[in-house]
Amino acid sequence: MPDTQHTLTEQALFRLRKLAEGNGLDPQKIELMGADEKTFELEGLLTLTPVCKTQSSRYPGAPSQGRGRVLCGSFAELHEEAQRRNSEFTQSRDWIDGALKELKQAPGEGWGLEGAQITLPGMKPEVLAASEPCPSCQGRKLLTCQQCHGQGSVICPHCQGRRQENCLACGGTGMNPMHPGQTCSICNGTRFTTCRFCRGTGQLTCPTCNGRRGTPCPGCNGSGRIGEDIAIACEIGTSFRMKGENLPSGLRRGLDRLGISNLGKGHADISLVPPPKSEEERAPKAGDEEEKKKAEPHVVHYRALLPYADLRMNFNGKKAVVSAFGKRCALLGVPLFLDAALEPARANLRAAAQGTASLDAALETRIIKEALALELAGQGNAGEMRRIYSVGLSPDVAKEIFRNLHLALNRQTLKLRRGAALVSVALSTLCLGLFFHLGFHAAWTAGLAPKATLALDILLPLPFMALAYLALNASSYLALEKRFKGHKISLHRKPGKTGYGMLAAIFLLYWLMLLTAPEKPVWLLQLLH
Numbered sequence: 001m002p003d004t005q006h007t008l009t010e011q012a013l014f015r016l017r018k019l020a021e022g023n024g025l026d027p028q029k030i031e032l033m034g035a036d037e038k039t040f041e042l043e044g045l046l047t048l049t050p051v052c053k054t055q056s057s058r059y060p061g062a063p064s065q066g067r068g069r070v071l072c073g074s075f076a077e078l079h080e081e082a083q084r085r086n087s088e089f090t091q092s093r094d095w096i097d098g099a100l101k102e103l104k105q106a107p108g109e110g111w112g113l114e115g116a117q118i119t120l121p122g123m124k125p126e127v128l129a130a131s132e133p134c135p136s137c138q139g140r141k142l143l144t145c146q147q148c149h150g151q152g153s154v155i156c157p158h159c160q161g162r163r164q165e166n167c168l169a170c171g172g173t174g175m176n177p178m179h180p181g182q183t184c185s186i187c188n189g190t191r192f193t194t195c196r197f198c199r200g201t202g203q204l205t206c207p208t209c210n211g212r213r214g215t216p217c218p219g220c221n222g223s224g225r226i227g228e229d230i231a232i233a234c235e236i237g238t239s240f241r242m243k244g245e246n247l248p249s250g251l252r253r254g255l256d257r258l259g260i261s262n263l264g265k266g267h268a269d270i271s272l273v274p275p276p277k278s279e280e281e282r283a284p285k286a287g288d289e290e291e292k293k294k295a296e297p298h299v300v301h302y303r304a305l306l307p308y309a310d311l312r313m314n315f316n317g318k319k320a321v322v323s324a325f326g327k328r329c330a331l332l333g334v335p336l337f338l339d340a341a342l343e344p345a346r347a348n349l350r351a352a353a354q355g356t357a358s359l360d361a362a363l364e365t366r367i368i369k370e371a372l373a374l375e376l377a378g379q380g381n382a383g384e385m386r387r388i389y390s391v392g393l394s395p396d397v398a399k400e401i402f403r404n405l406h407l408a409l410n411r412q413t414l415k416l417r418r419g420a421a422l423v424s425v426a427l428s429t430l431c432l433g434l435f436f437h438l439g440f441h442a443a444w445t446a447g448l449a450p451k452a453t454l455a456l457d458i459l460l461p462l463p464f465m466a467l468a469y470l471a472l473n474a475s476s477y478l479a480l481e482k483r484f485k486g487h488k489i490s491l492h493r494k495p496g497k498t499g500y501g502m503l504a505a506i507f508l509l510y511w512l513m514l515l516t517a518p519e520k521p522v523w524l525l526q527l528l529h
Contacts, residue, residue, distance in 0.1 A: 030337075036310045051117075055231045059227050106264075117236070127231050155202065174189040316337065345367070416478065417498050432510055
């Protein structure tokens with residue numbers, strides 16, 4: 001039913017009857033008792049404000065001359081240039097055409113665009129940079145060494161600057177220890193020799209600065225300069241405000257639920273309108289050219305035409321007031337009429353889940369068929385169902401349908417899944433028995449450390465369990481494909497009790513085979529003893 005050929009009331013009635021069709025309720029039982037339909041005009045004001053975001057950072061060293069980096073002579077020039085560019089952008093009006101062009105590409109040409117940042121083409125972020133001599137070292141790259149006080153050398157700690165040390169041959173006595181009464185042949189009786197460490201200079205090279213008389217300045221990392229970058233991003237900030245007078249309460253609730261910004265996504269006819277001019281604006285004054293150069297926001301005016309209808313309806317004897325709004329006919333206040341209409345189908349589905357009835361009786365209802373398609377495709381959840389039935393069906397009933405449908409499908413595949421599980425357990429037992437009892441495990445782990453063998457033994461059952469799980473899913477897939485031809489069927493299915501029991505059996509049998517193996521791994525022997 002095309003929207004352009006029918007009123008909002010007709011669209012709402014058609015949509016509600018379409019939901020009832022095939023779902024246990026005669027569509028004609030949904031009756032329209034009366035309707036008040038009107039198109040409301042909403043005014044939107046989008047304020048565009050030029051904003052220059054700046055981010056400053058200082059770092060040791062001079063800035064590199066990279067692409068998109070503008071170098072300034074000093075920090076003062078850097079900040080002055082940043083301020084100039086900020087003022088030049090915010091006080092000009094050159095950005096308006098670019099901003100309006102960007103808005104035309106947005107839904108509703110920018111209607112409801114609150115708190116957004118519009119980046120204009122050709123206005124890429126720029127980086128301004130400058131450097132100055134380091135204030136700590138004054139550009140010298142070094143700070144005076146604190147140990148030698150800028151001398152480059154320190155007093156020899158061994159001779160304390162005396163340039164001599166006690167003679168090692170005579171121990172500082174001046175006498176030959178091997179021939180008492182004779183003068184020491186090394187120091188000739190002076191008791192001292194030239195200091196071995198400073199070689200008689202009394203000074204040693206400073207260990208801190210290595211004789212350079214200074215240490216690298218930590219403020220500039222020894223570069224002698226401090227750099228600063230200021231990144232400038234010029235954007236257009238947006239602020240939106242909507243005006244609407246005498247709006248019905250149902251329409252206000254609908255706007256709150258839908259969101260004002262979503263009106264531009266096909267719910268209303270939105271157009272740009274020229275701003276109203278006051279008498280003062282029509283009469284140009286002296287100095288107007290100068291005033292235009294001042295920073296001021298630009299306001300974009302919109303007009304949105306939004307259809308709305310209050311519908312007095314009868315849902316199979318239950319009266320309700322339904323609100324319909326927007327070109328896409330959004331509905332509010334619809335009672336959960338499908339919950340009661342689906343009760344017979346839900347009872348049939350519950351019986352199929354318990355195994356007391358066939359699933360075919362429940363599948364005669366349209367919503368059960370649609371739920372079946374979602375469940376087979378691996379999308380069986382209430383959220384997906386709400387996409388199809390956004391009104392008239394409660395989330396609890398949707399969850400109940402999928403829960404019982406899952407149980408009913410499990411019963412459809414139970415025999416084949418049990419057979420696949422038994423075969424998987426039997427094959428896993430055979431393979432594990434041969435692996436452990438014929439010595440393959442002992443040969444495979446020979447020469448490995450106990451910890452490495454333990455890690456391998458822990459991981460070894462996982463491939464068997466994974467293959468068994470795949471076989472179980474394949475059996476479910478084959479059973480469902482045979483039963484429900486033409487449907488998209490997901491390979492991924494929940495394991496269920498049969499799957500979990502199969503995986504537990506394989507895991508326990510694996511450890512049983514390991515414990516009863518003729519040649520047990522070292523780690524197990526250590527654990528047993």
